[in-house]
Amino acid sequence: MNQRTVFFVSDQTGVTAETLGHSLLTQFDGQEFRQVTVPFIDSVDKARAAVQRINAVGAREGHRPIVFSTLVQDELRHVLREADALFLDFFDAFVGPMELELSMQSSHKQGQAHGMADMASYMQRIEATNFAMAHDDGGAARNYDRADVILLGVSRSGKTPTCLYMALQYGVFAANYPLTEDDLEDGDVPAILRPHRRKLFGLTISPERLQHIRRERRAHGRYASSQQVGFELRAAEGLYRRHSIPFIDTSEKSIEEIAAAILNDTGVERRVR
């Protein structure tokens, strides 16, 4: 099967066009796609240059490319539509029905999403990220009062990337606490966490997957041994169950899925949209 080239064209970062496009491309199993992001197309000249680039690829490959566009300005969309490509524009498809529904005209201003329109939410995300960094894997400065959620789990169960993702994507203050061998042998909620019991959320993972991940880090020794991994996970899950701490298995889940499941299960609100 021939490769197709897909362009994500945006007057801004391209994040929306990429997200949108990826979701659709995953629906076409077996077709190979080459993906090219063309961001910051904010003038007619740049739009014309993008058209030339798209047409050149189509001519070379013998198949017209697919273009996912999130161009807000009619003028730029008009230029892009002249490319010899399947042109799928996001505002074309949805802005019309929304204008009708809301009985108002849209602003057609570029660069609204992923922009700095809202300084408060920007600062919120930065603060949440700093919080996650400062409260990662038992960082010294602990301010659990400020945490929206505190993730528990054994080493390499997915706590750190999940906390960072929740901070960057949702502005949520997420701390994480690594369950040490002492904690696991003790079996009780660690003393420092007891005042914050209702914020606790546990992560677990299958022994096979954890062994695989730990081996990548340290191939030999107890850390990645099946005995050690088995003990830690049994003890962690036992602790969650005994103390009614909600938990999920991260083995088959992406970072986005873990984060979305935690927000959904705990009812913690997104601080940023």
Add this chain to the structure above:
Amino acid sequence: MNQRTVFFVSDQTGVTAETLGHSLLTQFDGQEFRQVTVPFIDSVDKARAAVQRINAVGAREGHRPIVFSTLVQDELRHVLREADALFLDFFDAFVGPMELELSMQSSHKQGQAHGMADMASYMQRIEATNFAMAHDDGGAARNYDRADVILLGVSRSGKTPTCLYMALQYGVFAANYPLTEDDLEDGDVPAILRPHRRKLFGLTISPERLQHIRRERRAHGRYASSQQVGFELRAAEGLYRRHSIPFIDTSEKSIEEIAAAILNDTGVERRVR
């Protein structure tokens, strides 16, 4: 103006529906939207419950809600379409034209985007995140050979969140190096970075904005003084210019914009899509 409630309905995390919806909502200035994410709608029963929830809100508010949906399965979309709402579905709009263009049927399998379909890219993102954490603000373990890009900048110019975002979103290995007062007075590329000159990328920021950010951290003292901030920024920009290090001003840019601009300017490839 009356508030409208917007639902992001997904058989998965809701990230695609949220991204889609936010981009469109920002085009309607002045209209107030209440936003609700309804993820993991992966059965007819859950779809029916979502319809009830949507209808209840519409009845209470006197305006029908707007629903952004990324439901892949026809059966579930069919249920949601019965809600008394403006129903905007992403697959409805775009899958048809793509099937025609590619002369193939789409798989209609749920949970492809933001899922674990691709373990290799998952591991890539985790590794890139760990790399960013280990190479943040002069972390001890330095492996700049592995970095795709090394961000330079004074304290609070946006290095850390940008590196983390590039890791989580694109799997890119981004290190960051804080320019110290010694570096700035010296004016040369710090010795440890000289072998990696071509990977360097500078961040700068307006003095007003930097003062504002630093004051939030430490209200008084030299750190946030206009004299100190002015000196650091002039010295940093001088260093970038003298050594032909590309740089951008982050003052008016979101994390997504900074990251997209760096990839665009350097040509560093996304390792994950």
